[in-house]
Amino acid sequence: MLMPITDDHLVDEQIQLANATSRPLYLIIIATKPCYIKLASLILAMSKKGCAFLVIDAGQHYEKKLVHARHELQYEHLISIFLNVRGDLLGRTAELADRVNWLYIYLKKHQFKGQAIPVVSGDTSTAGMFPILWYFKTRLRSIHVEAGLRSYSPFARQQMPDNFPEILDLQRTREGWTMVQDEPFPEAADTRLASVCSQLFFTPVSLNSKNMLREGADKKDIHQVGSLSADALELIMKETVLTSVFEVYPFLREGSWLRVDIHRRENICYQVLSSLFEAIQELCGRGFRIVIVVSNALNKGIRTLGLGDVWAALQEQEGVKVTPLWTHYQHVIEFMRSPHCRGIYTDSGGLQEETQVLDIPCITCRYSTDRPETIWQVQNNILVPPYSASLISSSLEYILEHDRSIFSNHDKLLYGRNVGEKMADILQDYIPLPMLTIQDIFDDSIL
Numbered sequence: 001m002l003m004p005i006t007d008d009h010l011v012d013e014q015i016q017l018a019n020a021t022s023r024p025l026y027l028i029i030i031a032t033k034p035c036y037i038k039l040a041s042l043i044l045a046m047s048k049k050g051c052a053f054l055v056i057d058a059g060q061h062y063e064k065k066l067v068h069a070r071h072e073l074q075y076e077h078l079i080s081i082f083l084n085v086r087g088d089l090l091g092r093t094a095e096l097a098d099r100v101n102w103l104y105i106y107l108k109k110h111q112f113k114g115q116a117i118p119v120v121s122g123d124t125s126t127a128g129m130f131p132i133l134w135y136f137k138t139r140l141r142s143i144h145v146e147a148g149l150r151s152y153s154p155f156a157r158q159q160m161p162d163n164f165p166e167i168l169d170l171q172r173t174r175e176g177w178t179m180v181q182d183e184p185f186p187e188a189a190d191t192r193l194a195s196v197c198s199q200l201f202f203t204p205v206s207l208n209s210k211n212m213l214r215e216g217a218d219k220k221d222i223h224q225v226g227s228l229s230a231d232a233l234e235l236i237m238k239e240t241v242l243t244s245v246f247e248v249y250p251f252l253r254e255g256s257w258l259r260v261d262i263h264r265r266e267n268i269c270y271q272v273l274s275s276l277f278e279a280i281q282e283l284c285g286r287g288f289r290i291v292i293v294v295s296n297a298l299n300k301g302i303r304t305l306g307l308g309d310v311w312a313a314l315q316e317q318e319g320v321k322v323t324p325l326w327t328h329y330q331h332v333i334e335f336m337r338s339p340h341c342r343g344i345y346t347d348s349g350g351l352q353e354e355t356q357v358l359d360i361p362c363i364t365c366r367y368s369t370d371r372p373e374t375i376w377q378v379q380n381n382i383l384v385p386p387y388s389a390s391l392i393s394s395s396l397e398y399i400l401e402h403d404r405s406i407f408s409n410h411d412k413l414l415y416g417r418n419v420g421e422k423m424a425d426i427l428q429d430y431i432p433l434p435m436l437t438i439q440d441i442f443d444d445s446i447l
Contacts, residue, residue, distance in 0.1 A: 018052035031126035041231030041420030128190030148208025153368035226416020279392035284319030
């Protein structure tokens with residue numbers, strides 16, 4: 001088991017600030033690749049405004065290709081604690097509980113006297129469990145960034161259409177959509193859990209606010225501020241491109257490409273991957289160019305599901321190119337903004353937001369979406385479920401050949417601007433619920 005790593009000087013500096021001002025000490029928890037990207041503008045805004053905060057890296061993602069954004073977006077020097085949590089879904093949950101207990105004792109030993117308020121983001125397992133564990137330990141509630149994400153679907157799986165026009169028609173009629181509680185797994189549960197022990201909710205769009213109200217949150221605790229994805233894009237586009245993605249992958253200069261990346265658990269199964277690979281082979285056989293970006297999950301799926309031979313044959317198909325996961329966030333954005341990007345076929349939630357801001361066609365490889373506003377409000381996104389190879393290939397072909405008549409994106413500011421600044425302004429004045437001062441005789445911590 002890896003032990004936590006701390007920058008005691010940075011920790012002490014922020015504790016002294018919180019103690020001196022009698023303000024909360026915000027614990028900004030980063031855990032996965034999307035967190036490293038999205039939370040950048042909030043962290044930078046908190047630093048600029050002189051708020052007392054600690055950036056805590058939980059360790060759910062730790063490989064360079066997954067965490068490099070903290071360097072690209074220039075806040076790596078502000079990370080004060082690395083919890084080094086590792087393991088599978090259950091294993092890291094157990095380890096996170098141990099780290100929460102360790103963190104509580106650590107802050108006390110460093111003479112922190114006030115309220116330490118976690119700030120978690122999105123729908124990661126860390127975001128789901130940290131507020132609960134902290135609440136059990138301290139009785140203090142957290143702050144949930146990107147609260148209210150709920151998946152909706154227009155499809156009944158028992159009666160899936162087998163042609164794209166019908167697939168499209170179902171999505172264009174909002175009345176037929178229903179909420180899907182268990183998709184994606186486990187993120188759909190994680191985002192709900194993150195809110196259960198939170199007091200303050202930052203929502204991206206009005207639908208998310210309505211979801212929180214319907215589930216019992218107090219209106220005064222909900223702040224619709226936009227999505228930090230919009231800020232991250234603005235930050236990364238200000239940075240100078242040192243090495244172009246087209247230098248790393250020169251083949252991308254040749255024509256236009258559909259970028260495919262898959263990592264959701266429900267898509268890493270034999271039926272979905274075999275159908276997807278067959279569809280890609282069919283499309284490239286008809287002259288399309290497709291670049292597949294291999295996530296850790298996809299790589300593991302190919303190895304463990306016995307798809308090695310199919311995968312090897314796919315890579316022999318003209319028009320198919322395969323790359324490892326792109327380490328640089330800047331490369332993803334550079335490619336999407338270029339004329340060489342024909343569109344994105346993905347199961348990522350963050351990419352559904354980023355493509356909307358950049359006005360890039362997004363095709364989502366899922367039966368449902370937790371960003372339905374990208375379909376209902378601006379029609380920048382289309383669901384193409386991985387139901388069968390024929391449905392995938394025929395749908396993608398139709399979309400790529402008729403994209404101008406299918407996609408529209410009239411609201412480029414759907415996800416707002418200066419979102420991190422808005423959040424930091426609210427946190428400057430935020431007053432948490434009062435901390436109970438009674439002694440808990442059932443707490444075995446030695447302080």
